[in-house]
Amino acid sequence: MLWGLRPLEPKAAYGLAVDLLQRQIHSGLLLPQERLPAERQLSDKFGISRVTLREALRVLETNQYISVRRGAQGGAFVSDQDRLSQLARRRISRAPAASMRVVEYLVVNQTAAARFAARRRGPAELKKMREALALMRNADDAPRRKQAETLFLLAVADGAQNALLSRGVEDALAELFLPFETAPEAQSVAETVAVYQRLHDALDAENLDDVEGAMDVLNARLWGAIRRITRSAA
Amino acid sequence: MLWGLRPLEPKAAYGLAVDLLQRQIHSGLLLPQERLPAERQLSDKFGISRVTLREALRVLETNQYISVRRGAQGGAFVSDQDRLSQLARRRISRAPAASMRVVEYLVVNQTAAARFAARRRGPAELKKMREALALMRNADDAPRRKQAETLFLLAVADGAQNALLSRGVEDALAELFLPFETAPEAQSVAETVAVYQRLHDALDAENLDDVEGAMDVLNARLWGAIRRITRSAA
DNA sequence: TTTCATGGATCAGAAACTAAACCATTGCGG
DNA sequence: CCGCAATGGTTTAGTTTCTGATCCATGAAA
Incomplete structure (x- = not known):
């Protein structure tokens, strides 16, 4: 039928x-x-x-x-940054549950991709991660940090050598549309960079445990961000 | 940029x-x-x-x-069944690695969906699973069993109440195109039905451990099937 | 043999898209 | 200050794809 x-x-x-x-x-x-x-x-x-x-x-x-x-x-x-953040907040508050589901999907596929990448990442992907890290360190505003994070995560996804997983991560990142961080504290920024650095090192060393540890931290930060936004919107 | x-x-x-x-x-x-x-x-x-x-x-x-x-x-x-199986085998042997990646993606998203479904499945999804089980039991040929399995898995995916996960599972099932099982032994068929029954019961009882156990079995069977095909094609 | 549900074929028109031209605006260098 | 050059804005003729409708051809069942 x-x-x-x-x-x-x-x-x-x-x-x-x-x-x-x-x-x-x-x-x-x-x-x-x-x-x-x-x-x-x-x-x-x-x-x-x-x-x-x-x-x-x-x-x-x-x-x-x-x-x-x-x-x-x-x-x-x-x-500009404010207009985009406004659009993002509006989008999330129109359907907060939907955004949570997108995060769910992102976490599932991103975590899986990182695990596969621990074995399969090539020099090209590691290089892209390092370039993204450099961008992240040099970034002096929220948009550039977000851009660098996205580039890093896409590089990790590519490292899994699985087109469907890559597309899944890409789709989720495009669907999410998080507003830019407000009031970025220098310490928080440094911590974020450190986590990505740790993820890169773990992938470079094929250290699966550390990959999972770093992903857990990133996923927790992501959940924290989306929860903060949905709360402030309510 | x-x-x-x-x-x-x-x-x-x-x-x-x-x-x-x-x-x-x-x-x-x-x-x-x-x-x-x-x-x-x-x-x-x-x-x-x-x-x-x-x-x-x-x-x-x-x-x-x-x-x-x-x-x-x-x-x-x-x-007819033979022609479709032939097309399926041809498709897989043209790019065996690609099919493995599809299975990878399917396993990741299906497993995640089942976990979420353990908490979120509604009566509608449980009913669809039972209907699929009934079809599976009454099926007297490979195509009908495959159809029932697909219906069951789609019901589980829907149970996660996450449109992106559902779409992921659906995409993967559509992308895979496994040939119909040959030489189905009555015992093997009964075992498969038992696993799906166990998954249904676990989801019904919100028993996460058993859900994961059943999914592990199903995933292992899936890996076995695809490996068997790629080997025989080589 | 007739019936009639089905696929097969054709045609005029609508909608989307293309390619190529030309017009309007505006910042910058001379 | 002027005019160049790069940009968006507009128009038009023509192609491709899709539509809606009509009519023809086939073949199993009554």
Whole structure:
């Protein structure tokens, strides 16, 4: 018997572009106020026409993810930190339970990926982790720290050499859209960096116990963050 | 910075229909030789035109997933058991490593889902599991047993009340496409049913230890199955 | 043999997308 | 101050995909 017959929902090309850009903003890969490539270049990269790309930009602008300015030095700019944090909080408080489930999924797949990565990570992934660590140390604001964390976690996921797990982690990070940390204390930041460093070292040394220990700390911090937000929103 | 800029790949409507039907054949929900609904009805359910649906059927026919017959009592019929098993083996032996990774992903998410389900499963999911068990007991051939197993596992995944985990399990089951068991011994079949029964009982009783025990057995059987296939293919 | 539910084929029109041009705005260097 | 050059904004003609409808062809069952 055929199961779950529901109308198909073909995604228009402009919708795919919206999703891709939105996901990168959610996961922090695109920084606040960052300028996107010119329309002609972006549409080229995406393999879609400029008209279609512009539809996508219009949607993102409407949803306050970007703003578009004309003229030389114009272009599409990611919204600023406060606006994005506001969007993130709104998204979470609209459906707090859903965000908890995303964290659940992220923790499950991220932890599994890290365990596999302890055996399978290659030099390329370790290098990406070190680069992310360097970014994290040099970062002087919350967005750059978030970006570096995302890059680190994606590198760990890639280390598992399992495309489905990588996609799962990527999806979860894109779905989450946590607001930027407020009032970052120097000590807390240093502690976070230390945990990622510990995870890198454990993966480098193929020390499974330490990998799990570091992941437990990261997962606990993640749960703490999401709980803090859902509480303050209530 | 923008990361991973690649050409977008808009999926045409007919492609979505192909995927949906192919996935249900892979996971065993659609039985061999089963007749699909008439084109006019199917296109209606999918919310696409009949012409577009027919494109999808043509693709599936080309790939030997179905065959189409004309006339009264005609229609699109899922290929027979041997043909499907052949397709499945071919798919696995083309990329054995990929199939192992799918199993990995399935085990990770299925196990996590079962753990959550131990606390969250509702009466609806328990009922679906019992119905699947009944199907499994009454099944007198491999396809029906596979169908019942899939239905049971999907019910467990739903019990976790986490849409992302459910989707992960569903994706993995659809991606796997295991051939039907050959030479089924009555004892082995009875043992399998017993394990699913044990999993149901454990979920019903919220007995987490027993849930994990049953899942371990199921996961081990899954690993055994995929290893047996990849070996015989080599 | 007739019936009729089914797949097969065709066509006009709608919707999405493309390619290419041209216009409007604006910062920057001369 | 002006004009260049890079950018977004707009228009148009044409292609591709999908739709909705109609009619034809087949073949099992009554």
